[in-house]
Every structure is written in structure tokens, then in C-alpha cells.
Amino acid sequence: MKQRGKQVIRRSWYWIVLFLCTDIIFIFVTWIVRREAVPSISLFLVLFTVLMLAAGWWTEWRRLKKDEAVLMRFLETPDEKTKADVLTRFADSEAVQALTARLLSLLCQINEKTVDLSAYREYIETWVHEVKTPLSLSALVLGNHKDEMSPYVYDRFQYIWHRLNEDVERILYYARLQTGNTDIKYTAFRLDDCVRDVLEEYRPFMEEKKISLDARLEQVQVVSDRKIVSFILSQFMSNAVKYADSREGRISVSIGRSGDKIKLCSYNNGDGIQPEDAPFVFDKGFTGNYQGQSKATGMGLYLAKKYAEKLCADVELDDGVPYDTGFGVALFFGV
Numbered sequence: 290m291k292q293r294g295k296q297v298i299r300r301s302w303y304w305i306v307l308f309l310c311t312d313i314i315f316i317f318v319t320w321i322v323r324r325e326a327v328p329s330i331s332l333f334l335v336l337f338t339v340l341m342l343a344a345g346w347w348t349e350w351r352r353l354k355k356d357e358a359v360l361m362r363f364l365e366t367p368d369e370k371t372k373a374d375v376l377t378r379f380a381d382s383e384a385v386q387a388l389t390a391r392l393l394s395l396l397c398q399i400n401e402k403t404v405d406l407s408a409y410r411e412y413i414e415t416w417v418h419e420v421k422t423p424l425s426l427s428a429l430v431l432g433n434h435k436d437e438m439s440p441y442v443y444d445r446f447q448y449i450w451h452r453l454n455e456d457v458e459r460i461l462y463y464a465r466l467q468t469g470n471t472d473i474k475y476t477a478f479r480l481d482d483c484v485r486d487v488l489e490e491y492r493p494f495m496e497e498k499k500i501s502l503d504a505r506l507e508q509v510q511v512v513s514d515r516k517i518v519s520f521i522l523s524q525f526m527s528n529a530v531k532y533a534d535s536r537e538g539r540i541s542v543s544i545g546r547s548g549d550k551i552k553l554c555s556y557n558n559g560d561g562i563q564p565e566d567a568p569f570v571f572d573k574g575f576t577g578n579y580q581g582q583s584k585a586t587g588m589g590l591y592l593a594k595k596y597a598e599k600l601c602a603d604v605e606l607d608d609g610v611p612y613d614t615g616f617g618v619a620l621f622f623g624v
Contacts (some may be wrong), residue, residue, distance in 0.1 A: 304345060308338045313616035319512065357593045363389065364393075367396055368416070405467045420457050421427035424450065447493040455527060462520055462592055471599050478515045480622075481506035481544055487522045488542065493528045507544045509548035509551050513600050521596055521604070523557035524589040525618055528593050532616060547621065556617040567606060590618065 304574040312334045319330045336459055359378045363371040379385035429616060435443055465471050484506055495502055512516075529540045541559040546552065562570060569575045574587040590604075597604040597620060607617030 306344060308342060311589065312338055328565065346553065347570060356499060364392075367393060376389065410464050410468040417457055417461045421454075424454055434612060444493050444496055448497045450491055451493055451585045457524070458520065459588060459592065462596065466592065466595055471516045473599060475514060477510055477512045480509050480518070480551065482513045482554065483515055483519055484542060484544065485523060485589065487519050487526060490523070495538075495540065498530060498533065498535075498538055500530060500533050500540055500610055503539070503541040503542070505543040505545075507546075509546075511543055511551060513602065513622065517596050517600060521593045521620060522553070522555070524593040525620070528555035528589050528616070528618070530557050533557040536560055547619075548571065549623070550603075551622040552619050552620040553622070554617060556610060556615055558615040561610075561614060561616050571604065593618075593620075603609075 312331075315334055316327060316331050321328050341367055359371075361376050361487075363375045372393065375389050376386055431443065431446055433452065438446070483615060488502065488504060495564070496498075526542075530613075534557075537558075541554075541556045543554050543556075545554075549591070566575075571590050572587070575591075575593045576587045594604045601623070603621040605619055605621070607619045610617035
């Protein structure tokens, strides 16, 4: 209300100036014709001006209030009825009518895009489901014929299977993120057990690249979505395996406490990142200026960050790791 009153005054300043100028002229004429009448005439003119300005201010304030109400109804429910109300209310304003038509056009486009995104998500989820069927079958076949293969061949097939499964999962999570449907289900679970499950999935990766693992997992319980937390950690591990040192690769994963938060940290002893790249490592598609960037898609840490935000958690670079001695990233849970 206060803001609307100020708006009325700003829009009606010329009327105030006009009334004041008129009063001054009348007082001046009265002073010339009959000086003794100046006080009474001045009082009358001032009272008359105040009453007229107050009446005009009130009328304009009411008009603005009704205009805003009509526009807000249209913005909240842009249908044919509210559109007709706007066109009737602002029949003399071509700009408002053009804006109304433009907003309706944009709304139609948004609705079409929403439908397209929904169809896109359904298609991706269907595709992922179809792809997972042969992936699951291949995992079953591998398990049933493990004794017929050498440990080396079996581990290599496991490595390939996990790489394919990881890429399929990333596509699914990206599609869900784009449509805003992340299906979060909060439960209480042991974070260290969740981490061990993910580390076991990445064991063939690490063995293939001869990467050693140091896991220091404090027993802690968190309330979150276990499936999404597993996905976030899988992005950490994928990044760590990909960029660990090619000759003496080393990865460490730890769970501990940092102040009033639980900290899950992943570290690899690769080349690290350039200091100027640090603010952008969680940006979509960012690959940085480090050796081996041709292997990067710039999506893993981006998805990890976005899904952590969905869980009301934080993903940050580990500030305990210097830029030139490797790469560390941490996930923080509130206690």
C-alpha cells in the first residue's frame, strides 16, 4: 500500500505543481486587489488544494489497486477469462494488450516444452530400462560362468560391464534432473556401508588401472536418499579412477566429522587442477585445462553437485588438498 501511494505521487506530480502555481497566482492577484483578504483567501485556497489533491490521490490509488488486481489474476491464472478482464481494463493501452498476447504465446510455448520434456524423460527411462535388461543378463552370465574364465578375463569383463552401467545411470539421472523429477526418498542408513558397496563396484576399475585404495570409514548414520548418495559417490569414484596417477595411482576415501557436519571425502593423486579452474569444476560441461581432459565430459561432478543440492547437502572441493598434489572433493551432510 505504501509503495502504491508513492507511485501515485510520482505519477501525479504535475497536478501538484499545477495546483500550487494556481494558488500562488490567485494569492498574488488578491494581494494586488485587496490585501486585507489575503489571509482568508490563502487559507481557503490551501484547504481546497489539499482536498482536491487528496481526492485525486485516493481515486488514482484505487484505480492502480484495481489494475494490479486484474494483472495479478491474469499472471496467476492466464486463461481466457482473465485475459478478457485485462483487455477490458486496459482497452486504451496497446502496450498492455500486446504484452498480454505475448505472455499467452510464451505460456503456450512453455507448456509445449514441458510436455516435450516429460516425453523425453519417459523415453530416456524406457530406453534405460531396455538397456539394463541385457546389462543385467550379461552380469548374470558372467557370474554363472566365472569359473570358466581366468580371474584376469573375468575382472576385465566386470570392468567393461561397470563402465557401461555407469554411463547408463548418468544418462538417467541427467534426464530426471532436466525434468525436475528426482524421486527423493529419505531413509536412515549407515553411510559407511553405502560407501563400501560403491567401492566394491569400482574394484574392477581400480584393479584394471592398478590403483591402490585407502578407505578410512567411520561408522556414521545419515538420513538421506541412499540411492542418490550412491550415485554421487559413484561420480566421485569415476572421476578419481579416471584421473589418478597413471603409474602409481592412489585413491583415498574417508568418512569423518567436520565441525557440525559429516564429511565424505574422495581423493586421487593425479595432476590436480589449475587454481583458475577451481571455481568452475562443478559447472555443466566444464573440463578444465589439465592433462587428459579429452577423456572428460564435464557431467559427473555437475550432476553430483546438483543432486547434493536436492538432498540439502553440500559438494565442495576438499580445501585440504593443494591444487598441484591431486584432486579431492567432499560431500557434507548436516547432523
